[in-house]
Amino acid sequence: MKENILVIGTGALSTLFAARLSESGHHVSMLGTWKDGIHALNQNGARVSELDGKERAFQVRATDDPGEVQDVKHAIVLVKSWQTKRVAEKLKGILAPDGMVLTLQNGLGNRETLARDLGAGRVALGVTTTGATLLGPGLVKVGGEGVISLEQNQALGPLEAALRSSNFNLQIVNDARSLMWGKLIINAAINPLTALLQVPNGELLSHSWTRKAMSALAREAAAVAQAEQISLPFSNPIEAVEEVARKTAKNLSSMFQDVRRGAPTEIDAICGAVTKRGEAHGIATPYNRSCWQLVKAM
DSSP: OOOEEEEEOOSHHHHHHHHHHHHTTOEEEEEOSOHHHHHHHHHHOEEEEOTTSOEEEEOOEEESOGGGSOSEEEEEEOSOGGGHHHHHHHHHHHEEEEEEEEEOOSSSSHHHHHHHHHOGGGEEEEEEOOOEEEEETTEEEEOOOOOEEEEOOGGGHHHHHHHHHTTOOEEEESOHHHHHHHHHHHHHHHHHHHHHHTOOGGGGGGSHHHHHHHHHHHHHHHHHHHHTTOOOSOSOHHHHHHHHHHHTTTOOOHHHHHHHTTOOOSGGGTHHHHHHHHHHHTOOOHHHHHHHHHHHHO
């Protein structure tokens, strides 16, 4: 069944998800604030540069006016974590009574922020490791294919079917919080270092001191996860982080991309969140605190 789906955001992952869903015949609208992105999406479609260099475009409807996308039943939130509160306020006025919002964002606290305005029963949690790089307004380059992991939730049935039909690698899990914290640990260990040093992910494996910093960041975040009674999706956080850096060696992290184009980063919801949760449990997180402060200073 073809669905009407609202994608929140006009960045890299938003454009990729919109293109794939549109390619499969779903009716895709996009709600964002980036005027150049909205104009390009409406003029040229959601464009994808594939790994083989070929570029394809798919029709979407993009807008910055919530009034143009009323009575939304299926929404996917892919904006940066610092934008979540604003998105929640917009969705409150346009989400149908039986509507469902899926957050696939980085960092901690996004689900809770959305649920405060929309109600816990209308917000579902997911995690994606799909990679994409924004080349320009409405144009995205495919990175690592990755996996989309969704919590078990019957109300997500239509969105789950839509994502499967769009050739995403999808899995349903019992505990999405485990995967969210697993991704948080990897993001905390890789993203701030690549942003500060302005290097691709794999470069962090090339120097003993960057590997040490990665390991320390991962250990601190894993200790906080343990205090939060989270069962992580891997037994060794350092090995997990290095494996991701290796598999995504040529990728530019989303935080590095943000810094490079002078945009706000998600450091508050990553290293900042680790630091604050650590404080609440009496756990010292000096590496995460330092990266939090240094990226903020940039």
